[in-house]
Amino acid sequence: MEDITTYFHDYFIALDIAKTSAEYLNMIVLLAILLVILFISDFISRKIILQAFSTFAAKSKTNFDDLLVSHKAPRNVAHIVPLIIALKCVPIVFVDFPAFETIVELLLKLYNVVLVIWIIRSVLRTLESYFKTIPSLKDKPIDSYIQVLMLFLWLVGIAFIFVLLTGIEIKTFFTTLGAASAVLLLIFKDTILGFVASIQVAINDTVRIGDWITMDKFGADGDVIEINLNTLQVQNFDKTITYIPTYALISESFKNWRGMSSSGGRRIKRAIIIKAKSVHYLTDEKIEELKKIQLISDYLGQRQEDITSYNTTNNADKSVLINGRNMTNLGVFRKYIQNYIESHSAINKDMTIMTRQLAPTPQGLPLEIYAFSSDKRWQNYEYIMSDIFDHSLAAVPYFDLEIYELSNYSPELSE
CATH class of the missing domain: 2.30.30.60 (SH3 type barrels.)
Structure with a gap:
């Protein structure tokens, strides 16, 4: 090793070059040789490590090693070899210049810290990509x-660089x-x-x-x-x-x-607002007319028998319609909507199905439909809900009910 250090120095001295110039020339030649060695060692180590990883990745069933290659982990590891060679050879190259040796060694140590960070970062990015391929972790x-x-890695790295x-x-x-x-x-x-x-x-x-x-x-x-x-x-x-x-x-x-x-469905929760003044008791004639509606014909027949039996038992004076028990057009309409929803093919029958009357508002009586569509996709859900309310709104006049509308609305007044 000592022969290598002094060989070029002695050669330049033999050429009658001044001692100081010989020392500088000796350093330049040794540095050039070192750079060539580093380049060759880096090239060879990269080829060997990359080839080894590629061969192993081809035989392995997991894609973790493939991700390591794609995130350049083997390439970064290969840089360790020339770094070790450089640290060993710096004292030889700068044997006559201790100050230069100290500076270069410091730079190499700093590079060593950065290289370790690069290697660990490559592994972390590989883990990130690998975990995203696992269904349970997606x-x-x-x-x-x-x-x-x-973040922790860079903080530790910066701390070592500062030290x-x-x-x-x-x-x-x-x-x-x-x-x-x-x-x-x-x-x-x-x-x-x-x-x-x-x-x-x-x-x-x-x-x-x-x-x-x-x-x-x-x-x-x-x-x-x-x-x-x-x-x-x-x-x-x-x-x-x-x-x-x-x-x-x-x-x-x-x-x-x-x-x-x-879950098994997507909730439908929307109300139709009925004018309060359109709500009234049903006469026998109107009940007979509504029996033609198939969804409630059986209900009306059974309900009419129960009411008649009750009124007869309690001697209700039916010359005034309010006396005794009666059916209302709103109640029958509510039952009709309930039966319609329960028979709708797009509604999940295993989840809550309800048609309920909410508290009266200044606009009228809200009749709310509460159910769950079997299809949860947004576009289909909106279609199902629209289909239900298209039918419900069109059915309102059959029960002599009216829907609330703001009759005095004017576009000019809203501006």
């Missing part, structure tokens, strides 16, 4: 966890860093909150990728397409993207429609 916030690890540049002990550095933790907490507040939120979301299974959520405060109404450390991305139904701070998932209220998606 809807988990994998990005958040990887970003936290990357190398300043020469202080690593223990002293972290002791000082602990004293400055309050400032760091303030700087990384959103990141820390996002990390905590990501953990809670994953543990409590609050939100998954692919869930339909509604968050009125942020104008979000659509599918979750990404959950990372700082933001939650929601693709709204108009194809716009809403970015929501991840920590808002645990600090703000939102609606997750996953329960509906995983």
Whole structure:
């Protein structure tokens, strides 16, 4: 080794070159040789490692090793070989220049830290891509966890770089860093909150990728397409993207429609407003007329017998219609809608089916249809609901009822 160090130096001295110039020329020649060796060693190590990984990946059943190659992990590992050679040869190249040797060794140590970060980053990105291929993890916030690890990795790397540049002990550095933790907490507040939120979301299974959520405060109404450390991305139904701070998932209220998606139907909850003055008792003649409606003919017959029996038993004076028990056009219409919904082919019969009267309003009496469509797809759901209300609105006049409309509305008055 000593012969290599002095060989070119002695050669230049033999050519009657000044000692100082011989030392510089010796350093330049050795540095050039070292650079060539580093280039060749890097090329050979990359070829060997990449070939080994490719061969192993071809035989392996998992795609993890393929992802390692695509994220350049083997390529980064290959750089370790020339780095080791450089660290061993620097004292030889700069034997006559200790100051240069110190600087170059420092640069190589800094590069060593960065290289380790690159290698670990490649592995983390590989894990991220691999976990996303696992069906049970596709809807988990994998990005958040990887970003936290990357953040921690860079913080540790920056700490080692700072220690190398300043020469202080690593223990002293972290002791000082602990004293400055309050400032760091303030700087990384959103990141820390996002990390905590990501953990809670994953543990409590609050939100998954692919869930339909509604968050009125942020104008979000659509599918979750990404959950990372700082933001939650929601693709709204108009194809716009809403970015929501991840920590808002645990600090703000939102609606997750996953329960509906995983259930047997999608809820229909809408009312028809009936004019109160159109509600009245039914005469026998009107009842006979309504018996022609097949969905309620049996009901009307049975109901009429029960009412007649009751009124006879209690000697009700039916010269005044209000006396005794009676049927109303609204009650019969409500029963008709109930039977119609129960017989509708697009309604899930195993879930709640109800036609109910809500509290009166200044506009009239709301008659609400409450049921669940079997088809949960948005477009089909809207079609089913429209079909039901098309029929219901058209049926109203058959029962001598009227629908509330704002008769004195004028477009000019609304402007």
